Amino acid sequence: MNKIRNNRAHNITRGVIFLVVLTFCFSMAPGFKTEARANDGAAFLGGMVAAHVIGGAVRRSERRTEAAEYQAYSQQPRSVQQAAPAPAAKQTAKQKLDELDKLAAGGYITPEEYKAKKKAILDSM
Amino acid sequence: MIRTFNCVAIFMVLGLFLAPWASAGDLTPEYLIGRWVIDDQNCSSPDSEYVEFRENATFESTRTGKAEIVGFWEFNEDILALHMVTSLAFFDDIHQAMADFQGQYHYFPGKLIIFNTDQNSFEAFGVIGDVIERTTAVRCQ
Numbered sequence: 001m002n003k004i005r006n007n008r009a010h011n012i013t014r015g016v017i018f019l020v021v022l023t024f025c026f027s028m029a030p031g032f033k034t035e036a037r038a039n040d041g042a043a044f045l046g047g048m049v050a051a052h053v054i055g056g057a058v059r060r061s062e063r064r065t066e067a068a069e070y071q072a073y074s075q076q077p078r079s080v081q082q083a084a085p086a087p088a089a090k091q092t093a094k095q096k097l098d099e100l101d102k103l104a105a106g107g108y109i110t111p112e113e114y115k116a117k118k119k120a121i122l123d124s125m
Numbered sequence: 126m127i128r129t130f131n132c133v134a135i136f137m138v139l140g141l142f143l144a145p146w147a148s149a150g151d152l153t154p155e156y157l158i159g160r161w162v163i164d165d166q167n168c169s170s171p172d173s174e175y176v177e178f179r180e181n182a183t184f185e186s187t188r189t190g191k192a193e194i195v196g197f198w199e200f201n202e203d204i205l206a207l208h209m210v211t212s213l214a215f216f217d218d219i220h221q222a223m224a225d226f227q228g229q230y231h232y233f234p235g236k237l238i239i240f241n242t243d244q245n246s247f248e249a250f251g252v253i254g255d256v257i258e259r260t261t262a263v264r265c266q
Contacts, residue, residue: 043174044163044251044260045186045194045209046216049233052253053213054220104213105231107254111213111222 056107096121152203152239161262168265175265191215205237205249 091099097118104114157178166173174188178198184207186194193216196209210232217224233253241248245264250257 042219043186043188043193043216044258045174045176045207045235046188046211047219048235048251048253048256048258049194049209049211050213050216050219050223051256051258052233053223055256056254101229101231104226105229111220111225115222115225 053105053107054110057110057113093121093125152200152242154200156242157198157200157205160265162265163260163262165261165263168263176262203239205239207235207237209233209235 100109100114100117100121103109104111109117158180160175160177162168163174163176171190172188174186176184176186178184182197182199184196184198185192186209194209194211196207198208199206210230212228212230213223213226214228215223235251235253238250238252239247240250246262248259248261250259
């Protein structure tokens with residue numbers, strides 16, 4: 001009985017050690033990346049900034065799509081009358097551009113969206 | 126007896142692997158001051174990426190001889206906080222679309238978790254938002 005218990009204990013120990021070593025090997029391997037690196041072989045700090053902005057823009061874009069789908073669903077005709085949304089305050093072109101800069105810096109929009117929107121604002125002047 | 130042996134074995138294995146991380150406790154601002162080359166690059170190469178931490182709590186990151194990120198640094202319980210100002214346009218080689226931000230400068234807060242410190246080198250995990258990168262820095266004389 002004691003022998004069986006000892007064997008089981010040894011197996012558990014071996015298993016735990018194996019897992020620890022395996023985890024360590026994976027985490028220390030040169031190719032290990034906690035986040036997809038957008039800049040292999042390029043700038044470290046700059047690469048993180050770029051990955052942060054690009055990654056943030058992609059995630060925000062996905063969220064926006066979900067939000068747009070929800071909004072489209074929620075705006076479907078209802079039997080109950082809905083209150084009309086308050087009209088947005090009118091912004092100057094400069095205010096719009098400033099806001100656009102903030103959105104881009106925060107990674108809320110992609111550089112492509114930024115460029116398109118900026119052109120639209122400038123064209124409307 | 127067996128259980129004690131198991132515990133000792135597990136702690137020995139964990140201790141062996143986590144020992145280098147413990148050296149992060151030796152970190153001081155004085156240690157960091159100086160010029161470091163990133164990702165095991167060559168200190169004599171102008172193409173390498175360098176980060177210089179200055180005594181007046183400012184730092185500068187340069188690549189191909191050009192300052193790309195400037196800002197302030199501070200230690201907070203062995204975590205190095207970076208307050209960075211840069212233009213995304215400097216990194217159009219990483220992502221072409223970044224060129225659209227020409228002439229615009231933005232602030233980014235970042236953190237470096239430093240470990241495996243040696244007299245002339247350290248390893249670090251850099252964190253900006255949920256982006257995490259690992260690097261090695263070597264001191265340039």
